[in-house]
Amino acid sequence: xxxxxxxxxxxxxxxxxxxxxxxxxxxxxxxxxxxxxxxxxxxxxxxxxxxxxxxxxxxxxxxxxxxxxxxxxxxxxxxxxxxxxxxxxxxxxxxxxxxxxxxxxxxxxxxxxxxxxxxxxxxxxxxxxxxxxxxxxxxxxxxxxxxxxxxxxxxxxxxxxxxxxxxxxxxxxxxxxxxxxxxxxxxxxxxxxxxxxxxxxxxxxxxxxxxxx
Amino acid sequence: xxxxxxxxxxxxxxxxxxxxxxxxxxxxxxxxxxxxxxxxxxxxxxxxxxxxxxxxxxxxxxxxxxxxxxxxxxxxxxxxxxxxxxxxxxxxxxxxxxxxxxxxxxxxxxxxxxxxxxxxxxxxxxxxxxxxxxxxxxxxxxxxxxxxxxxxxxxxxxxxxxxxxxxxxxxxxxxxxxxxxxxxxxxxxxxxxxxxxxxxxxxxxxxxxxxxx
Numbered sequence: 001x002x003x004x005x006x007x008x009x010x011x012x013x014x015x016x017x018x019x020x021x022x023x024x025x026x027x028x029x030x031x032x033x034x035x036x037x038x039x040x041x042x043x044x045x046x047x048x049x050x051x052x053x054x055x056x057x058x059x060x061x062x063x064x065x066x067x068x069x070x071x072x073x074x075x076x077x078x079x080x081x082x083x084x085x086x087x088x089x090x091x092x093x094x095x096x097x098x099x100x101x102x103x104x105x106x107x108x109x110x111x112x113x114x115x116x117x118x119x120x121x122x123x124x125x126x127x128x129x130x131x132x133x134x135x136x137x138x139x140x141x142x143x144x145x146x147x148x149x150x151x152x153x154x155x156x157x158x159x160x161x162x163x164x165x166x167x168x169x170x171x172x173x174x175x176x177x178x179x180x181x182x183x184x185x186x187x188x189x190x191x192x193x194x195x196x197x198x199x200x201x202x203x204x205x206x207x208x209x210x211x212x213x
Numbered sequence: 214x215x216x217x218x219x220x221x222x223x224x225x226x227x228x229x230x231x232x233x234x235x236x237x238x239x240x241x242x243x244x245x246x247x248x249x250x251x252x253x254x255x256x257x258x259x260x261x262x263x264x265x266x267x268x269x270x271x272x273x274x275x276x277x278x279x280x281x282x283x284x285x286x287x288x289x290x291x292x293x294x295x296x297x298x299x300x301x302x303x304x305x306x307x308x309x310x311x312x313x314x315x316x317x318x319x320x321x322x323x324x325x326x327x328x329x330x331x332x333x334x335x336x337x338x339x340x341x342x343x344x345x346x347x348x349x350x351x352x353x354x355x356x357x358x359x360x361x362x363x364x365x366x367x368x369x370x371x372x373x374x375x376x377x378x379x380x381x382x383x384x385x386x387x388x389x390x391x392x393x394x395x396x397x398x399x400x401x402x403x404x405x406x407x408x409x410x411x412x413x414x415x416x417x418x419x420x421x422x423x424x425x426x
Contacts, residue, residue, distance in 0.1 A: 026330075111327075111378075114324075114378065114381075114382055117239075118382070119382055119383050120382050123379060123382065144402065151395055154379070154392070154395070155372070155395070155396065155399045157375070157379065158372055158375035158376045158378075158379055158392070158396065159368070159371055159372040159375055160375065161374075161375040161378050161379060162370070162371035162372055162373065162374040162375025162376070162378065163371045163375070165324075165327065165371075165374050165375065165378060166336060166367070166370065166371055166374060168327075169327055169331070169332055169333050169336065170332050179367070179371070182364055182367070182368070183368065183371065186368045186403040186404070187403070189357065189402060189403045189404075190399040190400070190402045190403035191399070191402075193407060194406060194407040194408075195407075
């Protein structure tokens with residue numbers, strides 16, 4: 001049992017080390033040897049857990065996807081309105097990016113590994129989660145007439161992904177939290193009638209930490 | 214002189230052939246031999262004009278960037294309002310994509326070749342052009358208070374780039390014109406106060422062909 005716990009801890013240590021390297025140099029230039037250096041473990045220990053760099057990159061992306069969906073679930077528990085949750089989700093992704101190396105590496109890897117040959121699972125998961133929130137916003141009377149849950153969810157995802165791509169190109173993702181901050185206002189204006197947003201301008205500043213605490 | 218014209222024609226034939234191949238199979242899988250097949254020219258003729266696949270990809274991207282900036286200039290000549298020109302520009306990019314192999318390949322190559330190591334020149338050119346149009350929209354009273362030309366231009370570019378990335382992943386860019394159509398409405402709502410857009414709902418349908426004709 002102690003051995004199992006140690007193995008799980010080593011595995012996580014490798015994932016975080018790999019994530020730090022991926023976010024610093026990107027997928028192409030990351031070498032398994034540098035991951036060895038980053039984690040302080042032996043090459044053998046790493047190969048015991050992972051087959052290849054590709055394998056590690058996939059796991060970092062999966063953990064990033066899981067964390068983003070966990071954020072959706074945690075935010076749902078606040079019971080706040082649909083549009084509030086959308087604003088919170090944007091801000092929470094910006095926050096996670098600055099504190100969690102797996103999220104930072106995951107965003108970079110999804111952009112770099114997107115071959116355009118197949119839908120990207122994490123984008124599809126975001127669209128599904130957002131469809132539910134837009135649909136809730138529609139029920140709450142907070143969404144412009146004619147906007148479907150699908151169209152609203154796709155708009156948010158497109159804008160969010162575009163902000164990631166531009167931030168990646170311009171600042172290596174450093175400026176993404178500030179971009180998300182600015183984007184949130186445009187997203188709410190794009191989705192909500194002016195008089196609804198004017199009645200509750202605090203929606204634009206919704207933050208998970210504030211709602212929890 | 215006739216020889217020079219023939220050389221220019223051959224060069225263009227190679228660029229279009231390469232563009233068709235790049236948009237079908239992407240940068241990685243495109244082989245110079247397949248470009249030979251696509252153009253019907255000899256390998257020697259191609260090497261006379263271009264050094265490598267990388268060289269050809271860069272020229273396709275440059276021509277795409279030039280065409281998108283030409284669209285900005287043509288649309289400026291209509292003299293329509295800033296927000297009208299933004300809507301026209303979105304729609305015109307969707308149209309060009311379906312009729313011009315160089316534009317279609319250029320959009321794909323920009324996404325595929327974006328290493329995140331340096332700002333992408335075509336994105337910077339779009340942001341500059343859009344800053345001017347948002348600024349004009351501000352002068353015309355069509356932009357929400359507090360929105361700067363820079364923030365508005367970045368928002369439009371982020372959303373447009375995100376739509377390209379998702380369309381590339383989901384449909385190989387086939388669904389991009391429909392995505393742009395849907396996106397244009399959200400962009401205008403994001404940028405314009407409701408009462409200004411309600412007063413001129415036709416802005417959402419602005420098209421270059423209609424303005425010219």
